[in-house]
Amino acid sequence: MTDSSRPSNEFLTEAQEVIEAFSHNLLELDAQQRTGDYDPDVLNAAFRAVHSLKGLAALFGAGPIAALSHALEGTLDALRLGKLALTPRALDVLFECVEVFQRLLAAFGEGREESDSIGPLLDRIAALSGVGPEPAAGASGDTIAGLDESILGVLTEYEEHRLRENIRLQRNLYRVHASFDLLAIDVGIETLKAKMKEFGEVITYLPSADSSSEDRIDLDILVGSHRPIAEIVAGVAEDDVTVHELSRGRTIAPSSPPRTPAPTTAPVHLEPEPTPSVPVDVAEEEETPRESIDGAISLRSLSQTVRVDLERLDHLMNLIGELGVVHANLGSTLDILKRRAHSGDVARDFLLHLRAMSRKLSLLQQGLLDVRMVPLGQVFDKLARVVRKLGRDADKEIRLSISGAQTELDKLIVEELSDPLMHMVRNCIDHGIEHAAEREAAGKLAVGRIDLRAFQKGNRVVIEVEDDGRGMDWRGIRDIALRRGVVSATEAREMSVAETLELVFRPGFTTRETATEISGRGVGMDVVKTNISRLSGMIDVDTEPGRGTKFSITLPVTLAIIQALVIECAKQTFCIPLNAVLESIMVREAEIATVEGHEVISLRGRTLPLVHLSRLFELPGAGGYVDPERIYVVVIGLAQHRVGLVVDDLVGQQDVVIKPLGKALRAVPGIAGATELGANRTVLLLDVGKLVDEAMGRAELSAPVKIGRPEVTDGP
Amino acid sequence: MAREPGDLWRALDRSGESLATEEDYEHGYKREVRQDLERYVAFRVGVELYGLSIRQIAEIAKVFDVTPVPRTADFVLGIGNVRGSVIPVIDLFKRLRLSGERMIGRFARTLIVRHDDELYGLVVDAVIDVVTIAPEDLEEAPGAIAGPRGEYIRSLARIGGEILIVLELKTVLATEAFIAPGVRVLAKEDA
Numbered sequence: 001m002t003d004s005s006r007p008s009n010e011f012l013t014e015a016q017e018v019i020e021a022f023s024h025n026l027l028e029l030d031a032q033q034r035t036g037d038y039d040p041d042v043l044n045a046a047f048r049a050v051h052s053l054k055g056l057a058a059l060f061g062a063g064p065i066a067a068l069s070h071a072l073e074g075t076l077d078a079l080r081l082g083k084l085a086l087t088p089r090a091l092d093v094l095f096e097c098v099e100v101f102q103r104l105l106a107a108f109g110e111g112r113e114e115s116d117s118i119g120p121l122l123d124r125i126a127a128l129s130g131v132g133p134e135p136a137a138g139a140s141g142d143t144i145a146g147l148d149e150s151i152l153g154v155l156t157e158y159e160e161h162r163l164r165e166n167i168r169l170q171r172n173l174y175r176v177h178a179s180f181d182l183l184a185i186d187v188g189i190e191t192l193k194a195k196m197k198e199f200g201e202v203i204t205y206l207p208s209a210d211s212s213s214e215d216r217i218d219l220d221i222l223v224g225s226h227r228p229i230a231e232i233v234a235g236v237a238e239d240d241v242t243v244h245e246l247s248r249g250r251t252i253a254p255s256s257p258p259r260t261p262a263p264t265t266a267p268v269h270l271e272p273e274p275t276p277s278v279p280v281d282v283a284e285e286e287e288t289p290r291e292s293i294d295g296a297i298s299l300r301s302l303s304q305t306v307r308v309d310l311e312r313l314d315h316l317m318n319l320i321g322e323l324g325v326v327h328a329n330l331g332s333t334l335d336i337l338k339r340r341a342h343s344g345d346v347a348r349d350f351l352l353h354l355r356a357m358s359r360k361l362s363l364l365q366q367g368l369l370d371v372r373m374v375p376l377g378q379v380f381d382k383l384a385r386v387v388r389k390l391g392r393d394a395d396k397e398i399r400l401s402i403s404g405a406q407t408e409l410d411k412l413i414v415e416e417l418s419d420p421l422m423h424m425v426r427n428c429i430d431h432g433i434e435h436a437a438e439r440e441a442a443g444k445l446a447v448g449r450i451d452l453r454a455f456q457k458g459n460r461v462v463i464e465v466e467d468d469g470r471g472m473d474w475r476g477i478r479d480i481a482l483r484r485g486v487v488s489a490t491e492a493r494e495m496s497v498a499e500t501l502e503l504v505f506r507p508g509f510t511t512r513e514t515a516t517e518i519s520g521r522g523v524g525m526d527v528v529k530t531n532i533s534r535l536s537g538m539i540d541v542d543t544e545p546g547r548g549t550k551f552s553i554t555l556p557v558t559l560a561i562i563q564a565l566v567i568e569c570a571k572q573t574f575c576i577p578l579n580a581v582l583e584s585i586m587v588r589e590a591e592i593a594t595v596e597g598h599e600v601i602s603l604r605g606r607t608l609p610l611v612h613l614s615r616l617f618e619l620p621g622a623g624g625y626v627d628p629e630r631i632y633v634v635v636i637g638l639a640q641h642r643v644g645l646v647v648d649d650l651v652g653q654q655d656v657v658i659k660p661l662g663k664a665l666r667a668v669p670g671i672a673g674a675t676e677l678g679a680n681r682t683v684l685l686l687d688v689g690k691l692v693d694e695a696m697g698r699a700e701l702s703a704p705v706k707i708g709r710p711e712v713t714d715g716p
Numbered sequence: 717m718a719r720e721p722g723d724l725w726r727a728l729d730r731s732g733e734s735l736a737t738e739e740d741y742e743h744g745y746k747r748e749v750r751q752d753l754e755r756y757v758a759f760r761v762g763v764e765l766y767g768l769s770i771r772q773i774a775e776i777a778k779v780f781d782v783t784p785v786p787r788t789a790d791f792v793l794g795i796g797n798v799r800g801s802v803i804p805v806i807d808l809f810k811r812l813r814l815s816g817e818r819m820i821g822r823f824a825r826t827l828i829v830r831h832d833d834e835l836y837g838l839v840v841d842a843v844i845d846v847v848t849i850a851p852e853d854l855e856e857a858p859g860a861i862a863g864p865r866g867e868y869i870r871s872l873a874r875i876g877g878e879i880l881i882v883l884e885l886k887t888v889l890a891t892e893a894f895i896a897p898g899v900r901v902l903a904k905e906d907a
Binding site: 315318322572617618619659660661662663664665667668669670671674676681682683684 | 782783784785786787788792795796797800801802803804832834835836889891894895899
């Protein structure tokens with residue numbers, strides 16, 4: 001990475017975040033808009049996001065992004081001022097902007113000009129504004145004429161719009177008078193604001209004309225709410241707060257007597273300048289208190305987060321891994337030291353320090369892993385957009401419910417997950433969820449439902465994608481598999497439902513031509529499975545015809561550092577991820593039986609097929625057993641598939657940092673990555689999922705009755 | 717070797733360019749001396765002389781230990797660790813399907829090359845020199861040489877009476893060649 005590319009990298013990540021925030025706002029608005037009423041704060045946030053994107057893009061010379069955000073900013077401003085109605089059509093255009101922003105950003109990142117011009121989109125944005133302001137229903141000047149002139153005179157255009165909106169929604173207007181200690185005003189206002197939000201909308205803050213003392217500030221807050229005055233009084237009950245209802249002019253103060261300025265307050269010497277008492281003066285200062293509060297808050301949040309390139313974290317992770325190697329080397333030095341005469345005291349000290357180091361090292365490792373964790377919410381937001389768009393395209397109304405968006409996973413895994421999840425959600429919409437008419441005929445709600453759930457389970461994270469559609473027809477899948485020669489007639493007869501469903505994950509298995517008739521899924525599900533297993537995860541499917549389908553993905557929390565079992569085979573060293581190792585056992589050659597030419601052993605009453613790592617990998621010099629009385633078998637497996645891997649020796653367990661193999665060797669089946677052990681030794685990490693699949697496939701392959709397996713092209 | 721980079725006048729003469737004039741400076745434009753001369757690392761594999769642009773080479777290292785990787789093609793020696801990252805190391809002699817006497821010995825080196833944003837190690841018999849070659853001195857590989865090995869040749873240059881073969885890394889390091897023939901490959905990442 002060259003230095004010149006850095007500013008644009010910063011731009012990319014920051015712009016990406018802004019766009020994601022914008023998209024999140026839109027999704028919220030979309031959900032709220034359906035209930036008929038939306039939170040103006042969210043619209044404001046969207047406006048601010050686009051505004052900062054515009055500034056960023058201009059700064060880094062991303063012309064098209066700046067142009068688009070400029071146009072969009074105008075539209076959002078019109079929306080928040082009520083000059084434009086927030087219709088589903090307007091939202092469609094806004095959502096389209098998110099997609100285009102992302103395309104433009106990607107293009108900018110790769111340093112190429114985005115070929116498709118943003119012209120048509122700009123036209124659509126302009127067309128939205130062309131619709132003209134929606135007549136503000138019933139909000140004539142008369143309705144607000146009854147209000148105090150001193151308030152109306154100082155409202156900004158936006159605030160006036162919100163005021164009209166509140167009147168249109170037939171909310172009561174309240175004027176909440178509060179007095180704050182000058183020193184605690186930040187906190188005071190925030191607390192009060194939060195309380196008010198529960199009741200309605202804060203339209204504006206006005207510094208009050210009648211301030212009681214110099215070290216206090218009095219504010220009038222204009223609030224719109226459906227609730228009666230008594231409820232609001234009860235809710236905001238606090239000293240120094242009074243509530244007036246504007247239309248009726250009733251005033252209720254909390255029962256407690258007004259308090260004099262807190263005696264604990266340190267004396268503040270202000271210049272003896274009189275508090276503004278004329279409305280005109282107030283108008284000028286009207287924005288200031290709020291601005292400064294907002295400013296303080298955003299500054300604070302900025303100083304608490306640091307954006308870090310993932311590469312830098314990887315570098316730190318590597319260093320920690322290498323420290324681990326140093327640690328191991330120190331351990332062996334200690335062993336040498338112990339063997340020397342008269343080294344007792346020194347060795348004891350050494351051991352003590354070594355233990356302390358090991359503790360700190362694992363804390364350091366854990367700390368760095370925590371830094372890499374990001375919430376799944378990022379991906380879920382993206383999926384929500386897809387659901388909205390695809391649902392519309394397919395003319396199906398779908399409700400997406402998300403839970404566990406705060407569940408954290410390694411950043412790398414989260415990134416890699418987005419495609420498979422996208423694919424699964426697409427399947428839910430295309431094949432799972434029926435059209436409204438069909439659903440109603442089946443006695444279901446017309447609106448389809450997709451549940452996206454994430455939760456932690458031990459040191460793994462489970463993600464579930466569930467729909468309430470028509471489910472998968474396992475008989476249909478079996479018939480297609482049979483017709484296509486994926487399975488033989490005998491096989492088909494003997495297959496369990498679960499085994500049949502597994503067929504959709506087979507490469508090359510597709511129900512494409514007949515997908516709509518038999519509700520088959522599985523187009524590209526093998527790719528999903530491959531991607532998931534590359535992340536050391538597994539995927540399961542569960543379906544009930546007519547009721548829906550559930551896919552569950554189980555993933556490790558991180559891939560960066562894992563516990564591994566170190567083994568030796570044909571004088572080479574390999575690592576096996578410990579989470580895939582069920583147990584390690586030692587058997588004698590006499591215990592090995594043969595079933596249809598396959599070696600098996602009996603383990604606690606169950607038959608366990610054996611595979612020899614040396615034969616699987618055709619390792620040089622692989623021969624018989626080192627010691628026929630002591631054969632090491634590592635029982636590996638995922639879910640119900642287990643295999644005994646025959647190896648020459650078990651070396652031990654170790655935390656290892658996984659390093660990718662690079663493009664050229666990534667595709668080598670059965671190898672998941674590499675890692676460093678002590679003494680600068682690079683060691684391969686086995687891909688257990690793949691090896692188990694292979695062992696199973698091999699077993700099937702040579703079974704006598706199996707025929708017509710076109711997709712199997714294994715070597716000898 | 718063939719040409720001294722300092723031999724400016726000759727280079728200018730050949731390329732038909734002139735030195736910057738006062739006028740050029742007045743216009744704020746300084747004509748650079750040939751920007752397109754490229755430096756190549758020349759190395760020997762078997763009896764042949766090969767070259768790679770110096771921009772493609774990250775480092776020249778002594779031959780280091782590698783860990784063999786099963787199920788890979790015969791030319792893949794294995795993986796090695798270069799400053800914390802794991803890189804594939806290949807034997808160029810086998811990759812180029814050369815035959816004949818091997819001169820591998822204490823002069824052997826591993827060229828660490830950067831291709832497609834990743835590092836690879838290429839074991840060569842000896843590194844000879846760094847030479848400067850102008851683009852007009854490079855010839856397209858004549859079709860006749862092509863045969864099975866032609867795809868690895870990007871261009872040819874004549875260096876002191878010997879032919880230097882500039883390698884095409886795109887084909888030499890084609891990822892699909894790394895897996896041993898007959899091994900089933902994972903489904904492609906993005907379908």
